[in-house]
Amino acid sequence: MPELPEVETTKSGIAPHVVSDRVTEIIIRQSQLRWPITDNLATILTGQTLTHIERWAKYLLLHFQGADSGVLMIHLGMSGSLCIAESGSEPGKHSHVDICFAKGTVLRYTDPRRFGCILWLGAQPHEHKLLKALGPEPLSDAFSGAYLKQLAGNKSQAVKQFIMDQKVVTGVGNIYATEALFAAGIHPKRMAKSISLTRYDSLTQHIKTILSNAIAQGGTTLKDFVGGDGKPGYFKQELLAYGRKGDPCVQCQTPLQEIKLGNRATVFCQKCQS
DNA sequence: ATTCTACCCTGCAAGC
DNA sequence: TGCTTGCAGGGTAGAA
Numbered sequence A: 001m002p003e004l005p006e007v008e009t010t011k012s013g014i015a016p017h018v019v020s021d022r023v024t025e026i027i028i029r030q031s032q033l034r035w036p037i038t039d040n041l042a043t044i045l046t047g048q049t050l051t052h053i054e055r056w057a058k059y060l061l062l063h064f065q066g067a068d069s070g071v072l073m074i075h076l077g078m079s080g081s082l083c084i085a086e087s088g089s090e091p092g093k094h095s096h097v098d099i100c101f102a103k104g105t106v107l108r109y110t111d112p113r114r115f116g117c118i119l120w121l122g123a124q125p126h127e128h129k130l131l132k133a134l135g136p137e138p139l140s141d142a143f144s145g146a147y148l149k150q151l152a153g154n155k156s157q158a159v160k161q162f163i164m165d166q167k168v169v170t171g172v173g174n175i176y177a178t179e180a181l182f183a184a185g186i187h188p189k190r191m192a193k194s195i196s197l198t199r200y201d202s203l204t205q206h207i208k209t210i211l212s213n214a215i216a217q218g219g220t221t222l223k224d225f226v227g228g229d230g231k232p233g234y235f236k237q238e239l240l241a242y243g244r245k246g247d248p249c250v251q252c253q254t255p256l257q258e259i260k261l262g263n264r265a266t267v268f269c270q271k272c273q274s
Numbered sequence B: 001a002t003t004c005t006a007c008c009c010t011g012c013a014a015g016c
Numbered sequence C: 001t002g003c004t005t006g007c008a009g010g011g012t013a014g015a016a
Helices: A006-020 A040-045 A145-152 A161-165 A173-184 A198-214
Strands: A023-028 A048-058 A059-064 A072-075 A079-084 A095-101 A105-110 A117-122 A257-261 A264-268
Touching: A006 A048, A006 A059, A006 A079, A006 A105, A023 A040, A040 A117, A072 A198, A145 A198, A161 A173, A161 A198, A173 A198, A173 A264
Parallel strands: none
Antiparallel strands: A023 A095, A048 A059, A059 A072, A072 A117, A079 A105, A095 A105, A257 A264
């Protein structure tokens, strides 16, 4: 479900309720996620204090301090969410993990499709291979048109797949890639190497603007995404291309087309994007 | 080295 | 009404 704005929304929704609190209990109802949850997670975390939460790409890094200080990494996959629950409240069908805190708050991980993961990275989280290979944050200065142009080099890969590659830039998924290419007037299938620096400048600016707006709106709720505070995201009403196959283009009224690119639905305007 | 593809899993909507 | 099919916000491993 979540791309960068949704993960950011989750982080800011849950952090005020759990940061600085001490873990009293871990309940694992289902350990088989993308990778299995280590079976000694309760031993590791119980008694430790959650000092802060960091978002890195689409990962949430929960920093714990105590007898076995380190980082718990959580990815929400396609359908995952984290919410704050009351101690003793009834878990849903796919509520796989509860992290219970001393003040009575429960941080609850729910993920119907189980594409997410919960991994204990220990004290050297940045050395983990899943984090090491990641590209720059899209909202950082390191992410620029010049950077993209340089990295595109001689790649014949479609630009949409290029910018969705987390090694190129983190946090951009199918929705925001679709939207940014529409906004920049770039055909999603165009080869990465064939795009000018000027157009990459435009593309990076649109990615930054769209992601910032989405964060400000609390993310995009398509089905049941809710932030940590239980409120839905309001960005969906601002989507101009994603999910609008057949609808008239907002600029030229031409019906939007849908193609498959790397098995992902890709909507674009044949007239405005080249 | 890059670039596809198949797959992990459940739920939902559309079509018959 | 009920079954089948395809599709979904992600990312990896392994094949081409």
